[in-house]
Amino acid sequence: MKKQNQNLVFLAVLLVVILGASIAVDAALPSYHIAIKVIKKATVYALVAVSMNLLNGFTGLFSLGQAGFMLLGAFSYGVLTIPVDKRAGVYQYFDGGAIKFSLPEVFAGFLGDSLGSVVGMLAALLVGGLLAALMAWLIGLPVLRLKSDYLAIATLGFAEILRAFFQWNALGPITNGSNLLKSYPDFAHATSYIILAGALVALILLLINSTYGRAFKAIRDDEVAAEAMGINLAKHKRMAFIISSFFAGVGGGMLAMYNGTIAAASFKSTMTYEILLIVVIGGIGSISGSIIASFLYIFSSEWLLRGLDSGVFLGIEAPGVFKNGFRMAVFSVIIMVIVLFFRKGLMGDKELPDLLRLRSRRKEAPSK
């Protein structure tokens, strides 16, 4: 079978298995169950990690602005979807806020309640992505001229400034200042998250395997050669930056959805580091690596190791040791071990189908 077709079959099987499993989980468990929470959060993190990988892993641009773009997406989502009759309560210090409509309600007006609100929610996520992309377009020109570490510092600084800006009281009628945005809608089912994030990741995969994605990889591998072969560096770097930011923006909107509340203060650089960690653990330059790593990361930090903070872990009761903060300590050790033993992350720059192919090739080899 041709490599292309093999990949397609593999993806199709994977898709059916994942969707089947998530539909089953949704049907069996209540939406507040920890399993659903973990799947939702991991799905969002997977999307954001993949978007970061597109830039850092595939284009070779070391940017740390992810939290900033996620913040733009999160606020866009919240601001545009809070139901009109809840706005007086949410924006209680700002006279009910400046915006007097809610996208899900607007769309419900002509598409009917259920379809309309879904379309409205998706539209709000899209606006968040576009806003993030617009911001990336604006800052891309000056920032992308900087080399490696300076680019990292500049983007990190940008995200911090944005966070401070969104907490500014003068913007309160829109951002609610340093108060929470809340009462906006969420998708109840983990399956909805998986379908949405899955579709977006699929888009990134298509991009990476297109002629533009190949140009990004050429820039990553050797910028001088790429430029000599006619690839406009400024244009392509900016393009990668804008696209990556778009997906980070949508991811930020989905994270807001998942959290149920939005506060600018939570989009700290620690969030960017967390995502960077996922990218590194999964393998810089591997999409499937980012996805696997974000599920492992969220699953262990939110669920598996929870007990380390609350007294009981694996049935062992030791409230003296297993108390607040111990989880993070154990977690850090695990991460260090992973980074030490898997220098290039779990997947290196390979994808899942590549690994399966390698194994089957190895099996064939001795018989020759």
Place this chain on the structure above:
Amino acid sequence: MSETILKVENVTMQFGGVVAVDNLNLEINKGEIVALIGPNGAGKTTAFNVVTGVYQPTNGAVWFQGEKIIENHPQGKMKSQYKGQHAGEYAHVLAPTPDKVTRLGMARTFQNIRLWKSQTVFDNVLIAKHCRTTSNVFSATFRLNRKEEAAQRANVQELLETVGLADVKDELATSLPYGKQRRLEIARALAAEPQLLLLDEPAAGMNPQETEELTAFIGDIRDRFHLTVFLIEHHMNLVMNISERIYVLDFGKTIAHGTPAEIQSNKRVIDAYLGVTEDA
């Protein structure tokens, strides 16, 4: 009457106090194979870098296919430091980036091979086709450019067959033996559809047998792709065999130019360069 494809006019490249290329003047006609030779550090690679837009010359101009594409004059601090000639004769600044120059119809190889390490042989060549892509990022992502993509892939396959690399097309570029990597770099340059091909020491590190093959190969692709070839080389057999004309640089200055026969009997060239390489 042959038509000039490349004209380098009074080009001086000065780095700080070092004049790497000193008032270079040369003309290359369509379809010619012209060599640039000279001892190490003579300024040959620097001349290539100026022509392809990597360096902005300190003074002078470059014409390509009848159009002035590069021009500069000493500016800022360089105004007082400039040691070259023709100061004050150029007033404009034309500084295209290397990718733009490539899209105008020049493609090059590098003295130190610069293939894309994580890419296969096939993809290395395919990526060079990107600069000829007409589809935008949306149509490429949504696969609305299947026709163009298929045409490019077919073209790359054909190119790899022409240069004899089709059997290793799925290998990683850097896993190839040295000689094949050089050949791959040439194939990659060809994929960008140049009129003028610039080769920086294509035979470096090759044994006599490989060098001989390469000599024939360069002549071959010149005819097949209707190219003009401008090359830097230290292997004198190759240079004398295929060049129609030769320019000789020494310490940035052009000390001679002419046919291979003229160059071989030029006293200055023998003193400055040929005498040295023959026993090297």
